[in-house]
Amino acid sequence: MPLLEVNNLEVCFGLRSGAVKALRDVSFTLERGERLGVVGESGAGKSVLGFSIINLLSRPGQISSGSVHFEGNDLASLAPGELRSIRGNRISMIFQDPMMTLNPVLTIGVQMVECLLAHRKISKADAKRISLKKLQQVQIPSPEKRLDQYPHELSGGMRQRIVIAIGLLLDPDIIIADEPTTALDVTIQAEIMDLMLNLCEQNNVALILITHDLGVVSQVTQRMLVMYAGRIIEQGPTKEVINDAQHPYTQGLMNALPQMAIPGQKLNQIKGTMPPLQRIPKGCSFNPRCEYVMDVCKQKLPSFTESGNCQVACHMVAESKQDKLLVKEV
Amino acid sequence: MSEPTLNMEQPPTALQRFKASHFWHSFKIDRVAQLSFLIFLTYAVLAISASFIAPFDPYDASQIDIMNSEIPPSWQEEGEEGFLLGTDAQGRDMLSTILYGTRVSLMIGLCAVALQALLGIVIGLTAGYIGGRVDSFLMRIADIQLSFSTLMVAIIVLAVFQATFGTELYQQLAMIMLILVIGIAEWPQYARTIRASVLAEKKKEYVDAARVMGFGRLRIMFRHILPNTLSPILVISTVQIANAIISEASLSFLGLGMPVSQPSLGSLISSGFEYIFSGAWWITVIPGVVLIVLVLVMNLLGDWMRDVLNPKLYKG
Helix, strand or coil: CCCEEEEEEEEEEEECCEEEEEEEEEEEEECCCCEEEEECCCCCCHHHHHHHHCCCCCCCEEEEEEEEEECCEEHHHCCHHHHHHHECCCEEEECCCHHHHCCCCCCHHHHHHHHHHHHCCCCHHHHHHHHHHHHHHCCCCCHHHHCCCCHHHCCHHHHHHHHHHHHHCCCCCEEEEECCCCCCCHHHHHHHHHHHHHHHHHCCCEEEEECCCHHHHHHHCCEEEEEECCEEEEEEEHHHHHHCCCCHHHHHHHHHCHHHCCCCCCCCCCCCCCCCHHHCCCCCCCHHHCCCCCHHHHHCCCCEEEECCEEEECHHHHHHHHHHHHHHHC | CCCCCCCCCCCCCHHHHHHCCHHHHHHHHCHHHHHHHHHHHHHHHHHHCHHHHCCCCCCCHHHCCHHHCCCCCCCCCCCCCCCCCCECCCCCEHHHHHHHHHHHHHHHHHHHHHHHHHHHHHHHHHHHHHCHHHHHHHHHHHHHHHHCCHHHHHHHHHHHHHHHHHHHHHHHHHHHHHHHHHHHHCHHHHHHHHHHHHHHHCCCHHHHHHHHCCCCHHHHHHHHHHHHHHHHHHHHHHHHHHHHHHHHHHHHHCCCCCCCCCCCHHHHHHHHHCCHHHCCCHHHHHHHHHHHHHHHHHHHHHHHHHHHHCCCCCCC
């Protein structure tokens, strides 16, 4: 049984102008200790996916169909109290901006101890000891001193280390990291990423890394999902997806990397922008921007085609596969 | 060459933190704030120790001699040494009466504001955090409440109470009634301010982070959001205390506040009003000045605090 199993998840935002589906038909699994990358443009539904896993969408968002199973339990059917005992305790989340995720008026120590006491029946002194240990694990200088400091007294990198320490505080099974390094300096980014990876590996924690940085995903994760307009369009082992992208959108993303450009020429880009979620075109949602668009793309939604170890939702890939099969038969 | 010593000083204590804060710094350079705070502190000390300082006990009928009535302050020609600020129409020493009256006024002001704050914080926090229908419902109640003026509500309630239960019972319960009436009439001020700050705060990521950590609603509301809305609460509190003292004085002036036997500043002003044209100005004017100064320093303090705590004006 996989640790986390997401089946046909659909998330709906009921707005005045009508319901908008931010996620459609999202399915994937996550094993214990596995590292999964989720990439896509802004607005593709990456963060919504993160929030819907722990059932924390704020209104008007809600899971309209599909299910999220954690260790076989459907999270949607749990009572609020049971759900709270999973949040933070078994599944924790790290946000993008460490400036904002720490409460500005409480000291670091107070915030950490509070998390521990909310989930475990231990004494305050024990909680403090555990907090200190976690701060040491994230390699923060003079951790004893940090416990009595307020977030504004620390630098951005230190704050993100503390956020990671809080994320790991209760030895969770899954950490959902929503762009954990975007707000940081490039030099610190690599450090923090390494630190997070090491800690996840040591404690056998599964990581869902939500980002738009393909470089990070390719270095860090074992499997990845590519999302576009609320759907998964390609998923598979990271190496295969990166090296041999099948979907035209994923190919476009790879070509858009600065490393792929020829010196002296413009950077490659995918023309157009992602359609607003209210006006997603019929058929394949990528069809207005796709170079290889065919008639069938504008009519029918592509289903997943197996390609190597990857799954790709594209008519073109499906057709070429069929052609190959035909060739073989002939 | 000696080893470079790392500066590993102890984490600052609360007092050190306070001394290093912007709040303390701006207090140190603001003369008006210092003076206001000093005057307020003097009022508070005098009011608390009224029963030790005052030469007479104005609540004790045996110390009052009607023959001493309307003696002018001691610096005037007809004044007497024993009555520094003169006496009122019943022969009570004005100084003692003002000291006791300040205590009553401050007490009512502080308690009424505490009640306002309690109601306002709970309602404002609930409305802001839960939102939706609960928010609309609570805020419409606040709107309705605000559409009646405080004085009107207070006059109706107090007058009805006096008429139904008799003046005697009213005189016993006057202070509690005033606190209740002023406290309940003004909670929407707090509720609105707090709701507005909660609406801004709850969108911040630390609230999401707290929800992700699996904290309950109440804990998030009172432990995580409330401390972040403290500065507007502090600012309106100072203004509201001044307002509550004025409301109490107005009600007493109208004869609906503290009874003459336990006068507040307002009822003192009112009791001297009849004699002002017969030349006994001190019965009204002296408590009037005391009241004005008290309200003025409260407002000045509130003004200063608003400037200090407003991050938009803050230019470190």
